[in-house]
Amino acid sequence: MTKQHRSGFVAMVGRPNAGKSTLTNALVGEKVAITSSKPQTTRHAIRGIVTRPDFQMILVDTPGIHRPRTLLGQRLNDLVEETLADVDVICFCLPADQKVGPGDRFIAAALAELQKLRRAPAVIAIVTKTDLVGHEQLMNHLIAVDQLLNFKEIIPLSAVTGKQVETLLEVVPRYLPASPPLYPEETVTDETDTKRIAELIREAALEGVRDELPHSLAVVVEEIVEQSLDGDPFAEVAPGEGKLVVRATIYVERPSQKGIIIGRAGSRLKEVGTTARQGIQKLLGRRLYLDLRVKVAKDWQRDPKQLQRLGF
Numbered sequence: 001m002t003k004q005h006r007s008g009f010v011a012m013v014g015r016p017n018a019g020k021s022t023l024t025n026a027l028v029g030e031k032v033a034i035t036s037s038k039p040q041t042t043r044h045a046i047r048g049i050v051t052r053p054d055f056q057m058i059l060v061d062t063p064g065i066h067r068p069r070t071l072l073g074q075r076l077n078d079l080v081e082e083t084l085a086d087v088d089v090i091c092f093c094l095p096a097d098q099k100v101g102p103g104d105r106f107i108a109a110a111l112a113e114l115q116k117l118r119r120a121p122a123v124i125a126i127v128t129k130t131d132l133v134g135h136e137q138l139m140n141h142l143i144a145v146d147q148l149l150n151f152k153e154i155i156p157l158s159a160v161t162g163k164q165v166e167t168l169l170e171v172v173p174r175y176l177p178a179s180p181p182l183y184p185e186e187t188v189t190d191e192t193d194t195k196r197i198a199e200l201i202r203e204a205a206l207e208g209v210r211d212e213l214p215h216s217l218a219v220v221v222e223e224i225v226e227q228s229l230d231g232d233p234f235a236e237v238a239p240g241e242g243k244l245v246v247r248a249t250i251y252v253e254r255p256s257q258k259g260i261i262i263g264r265a266g267s268r269l270k271e272v273g274t275t276a277r278q279g280i281q282k283l284l285g286r287r288l289y290l291d292l293r294v295k296v297a298k299d300w301q302r303d304p305k306q307l308q309r310l311g312f
Contacts, residue, residue, distance in 0.1 A: 007056040008176035011084055011121075013111075014093035015103035019128035019159060023093065024048045024061040026159040027169065028188050031279075047190045049183050055173035056181040060087060084114060089175045090123045091168075092149070096156065097132040100144045108148045115150065122175035125151045126168065131158040194221045197280050201248055201292070204275035205261060216253040217261075218300065223247050244288035246280060251297045261294050269294065 012020040025031050028048035048059040084090060092111065094104055111123055125145050130138055138156060145154060153171050157164035183190070198219040205217055226242045250272075252258050262269045269292060277290045 003054045004178045005054055005056075005180060006173050006176040007058075007179040007182050008088035009058045009060060009086065010089045010091060010172055010176075011060045011087040012091050012093060012126075013084070013107060014095075014128075015101075015107065018093040018095050020061050020093050023126065023128060023157075023159040023165075024059050026162065026165050027057070027059060030188055049187050049189060050169065051181060051183070051185050051187075052169070052173075055176060056183065057169075057172060057176065058182060084121070087121050088177060089172055090114075090121050091126045091172070092123060092151075093126045093128050094141075094145055094148075095129045095132075096127050096138055096141050097129050100141070100148060104148065111149060122152045123149065124172065124175075125149070125154040127154065127156040129158065129160075130156045130163065131161050193284065194224065196283055197221050197224075197246060198248065200279040200283065201250065201272070201276040201290075204272045204279070205250055207272075207275070216257055216301065218251040218297070219248055220251065221246065221248045244284070244286060245291065246288055247291040247293075249293045249295055251295055251300060253297065253299055253301065255296055258294050258296055 012024055014020055025048070027050050029050075048061065050057040050059065090111065092107065094100065114120055115123065125148070127138070127141060127145060133141070142154060142156060145151075152175065155164060155168050155171060157168060159165060189196075198221045201221075202217055202219045205219070223246075225245050225247075226239060227245050228242050250261055252261060260268070261272070263271070273290050273292050276292075277288065280290065281287055
């Protein structure tokens with residue numbers, strides 16, 4: 001008997017730095033969401049798409065749910081709520097190396113309210129980062145997680161080592177509706193190249209900076225142009241036959257932060273450019289010139305007009 005094909009949307013939720021982006025990338029098999037040791041790395045609901053012969057999972061990697069301190073923080077939480085209202089399965093990520101805390105209980109309470117809906121999505125607990133703990137600590141964590149909420153399933157895994165990732169791919173599709181594929185088979189994300197380029201630059205800029213800076217970073221890709229190999233800006237060039245030039249601006253909130261990103265004699269910005277360029281070249285499949293600028297947009301996280309201009 002032929003298996004019925006299933007397709008649907010799966011939201012990854014959890015407090016900041018719970019391993020959601022790393023798991024999304026592991027499931028898709030390539031990088032569609034940026035990762036960082038800094039909390040609140042994800043700012044958009046990024047869709048990674050996993051296609052197998054009998055199912056298609058559209059993964060929505062949401063920003064970490066948290067108690068907001070700024071207008072940006074509130075907008076990120078609103079984005080999560082909007083996402084959860086329209087998915088088939090919710091994967092609640094809880095890192096094995098951290099005890100269940102107030103942030104997890106805050107999310108569990110919100111999911112408990114969601115479970116009261118007539119057509120509530122199935123909620124599955126994903127205990128992430130199991131490679132960082134021993135057997136006894138993992139067992140105690142699984143017991144604590146089980147007491148949080150009425151989960152359909154609890155799956156411990158490590159996205160870094162790949163342990164139990166295939167198990168997740170076996171379990172989740174059981175809760176998806178019968179449907180043909182919603183995206184072409186070769187599609188791995190519906191994010192535009194422009195947005196993915198901006199995220200790769202932001203990821204590079206996040207590495208090694210102080211804790212308060214990640215929340216203040218935003219990146220806007222100003223233009224992507226094809227130039228002639230001799231640098232003539234007015235010459236017409238067929239796609240793929242010239243030199244690709246990407247111009248982007250990194251926005252921060254204060255002049256002191258601008259100095260951190262640029263570094264002594266521009267050394268830090270050069271490192272950011274080198275790292276980002278490597279990621280972008282891999283994404284686009286060709287060499288390019290990356291032109292980065294750093295500008296101050298004072299208190300942009302609290303300014304509705306600036307948030308809109310920066311894509312939030």
